[in-house]
Amino acid sequence: MLKQTSFVFFVLLIGCYIRVNCEELKHLTNEVEVNVPANLTWELYRHLGISKLAAQQLKHVIQRIQVLKGDGGVGTVLKLTFVPGNSSYTEIFNVIDDQKRVKVAQTLEGGCLEIGCSIQLVQFDIIEKSPSKSIIKSDISYAVKKEFQAKDPKPNIQCLAAVAQVAKYYLERANWA
Template structure:
């Protein structure tokens, strides 16, 4: 009886672990910026990059709302898009000042609305030298089994556009400051 219970527990545990460890797919964008990593991190670490992107892409993002929090861990952010009145809501799960890493988990909208079960957005600001760094934007996602044939994917283009906006903004303000 004990062996049967142990075997049953093992089977249930294995199934749960398989579901939890489902391999995530990744879409990644990297952009070099000729500004110190700490300056880029200050823009990315809380709400600055979302607001700057919304200001510069009004034809794409109609509104940015902070539903909860102040930009730190636990903050819930809702982006409403200009086309189709669709939206995407995420919660900041990690904001690491030492590693310059920010992670947000999608709660609704985005690829979750078209068949993904998980969407995680991660930003890494990677120092290359004292006056340059790389903005790495990564979306990790998993597709629900019943939607795999449709091959739904999140769109990395908005994060790539945000990185270009940050680069232009920071490099031009760096040039202005040195004049």
């Protein structure tokens, strides 16, 4: 409950900071259970590991990932180019919290910003379910510009769901001895 409260506060703070009406934020969420301890799942997600793994395993979706700035910590800017064509998405890592196992990235270009959203935040929570199990929770928070509300644009959570499945497959088959 504390993690959810912290996330809601953070999203409201970011949203209000950039003049988004806090009541207009919407969410899309995906959860995947992994038969691996949360600390090991977090190690994959905390910096660039999950991005590199996704680029390797989802070649039919992700053409390439470029690190435009940083080393995987807060302030890192990534550009993802998707297949087919050259549609792309650029994000900046705003939060990496090792204690709460939370990572938040804000979309700078692409994604739902191209179809009428004013903000898009992607958050990953790695939740300990038991000593040997964890949950990968992917959440997209977004707000739609007033002039686009009738069209009801939405970001696509399917890519994050596919990334979580790749992570699950990788983590459950890794030799952690």
